[in-house]
Amino acid sequence: MTEFLTSTLAIIIYVVLGLAAVAGVGFAVAKSRKELPPAPQRPQLETPKASETHGEAAEGALENVETVDAPVEAEPEYDKPETAVGRMERLRSRLAGSGRLGATLLAILSKGDLSEADWEEFEDTLLMADLGLDATEEILGNLRKAVQVKNTTDPAEVKELLRAELLKQVNPELDRSLNLSVTETAEGKRHPAVVLMVGVNGTGKTTTVGKLARLFVAEDRKVVLGAADTFRAAAAEQLTTWGDRVGIETVRSEQEGADPASVAFDAVKRGQEVEADVVLVDTAGRLQNKSTLMDELGKVKRVMEKRGPVSEVLLVLDATTGQNGLRQAQVFAEVVDVTGVVLTKLDGSAKGGVVVSVQRELGVPVKLVGLGEGADDLAPFNPADFVDAILN
């Protein structure tokens, strides 16, 4: 009897302990689940095809399953970027600094009977606006002749003479379009247009990549961003934010100081995989006299080219740094074959003449201008609009 009681008691104790253990584990799991952070929501680039998500068997099985309405997820709201048309119209007033240049030049020319001192003042004004010595001498020589031949002080006529001369210097003949052709790799794979952004520190590369991406999105192009500025910790985050605002993917490395060439390569690879139209790659700012950093940039481009050609290398120059930008431009052009210049911070800068000097020095056109910190404050460069903004 005692034996029977002892074994029954033992069984009861085991059962109670067992139940307590199960409840304890359950509580711990529930607790740890509660503490998990919510899964991050990333914009989806592609909707998977039906055949990729469920096969035929799965479709049959679904017939007998009672369907419950899935909670409706709110559509992410993306920005609607402004198209290129009309941007210059909106941004023209931002060239106020350059407008002062036009006003001073016209005031001198309209005086009539110009003295040597007047022509010197005219020359100084052009030099101060960073047109560079060669262009300044040419403008001066041509205008002196034209004013003499026409013998006019009529403001409208004088303005027309100056307009023609400035326009010639800005060179409307240059091809300023971006090469955005989608090509094929040697293996017959679709290869997107690839744009590489380069320049010294703080000129506005990341901002320009973001703005340019918006311009492409407004044109219904499928864009992938590459955050190959692995030097500045916040750069990848900054670029991802630009991308997220318009629902495009950013390829980046979570590792600070990662190899930028590898990130750039992955971005092009991803662009090929998702059949993007354009891959835009940001790079870290670097001083042109730091040879290791310039070598690194050369490597970034070579590694990207392993997957297919780079269509555009855009050098971002800060207009407010004027002639300093020229030396930078020359060195960058030697290392990575610059195909176009983006002149940023032209808003409020009185150094608009750098458009002329940089084109003369590099033989490469200014293709885009940055005219403010707003997300759509980037415009394709148009010589006639630019000269008119200076003169009106």
Ligand SMILES: Nc1nc2c(ncn2[C@@H]2O[C@H](COP(=O)(O)OP(=O)(O)OP(=O)(O)O)[C@@H](O)[C@H]2O)c(=O)[nH]1
């Ligand atoms: N006013 C004005 N500011 C601009 C323009 N473009 C860029 N900026 C500003 O310039 C600053 C630097 O821009 P970033 O894009 O971070 O420059 P970055 O070249 O990527 O910088 P690093 O990666 O450090 O070399 C930011 O405050 C931008 O808002 C422009 O066209 N006009």
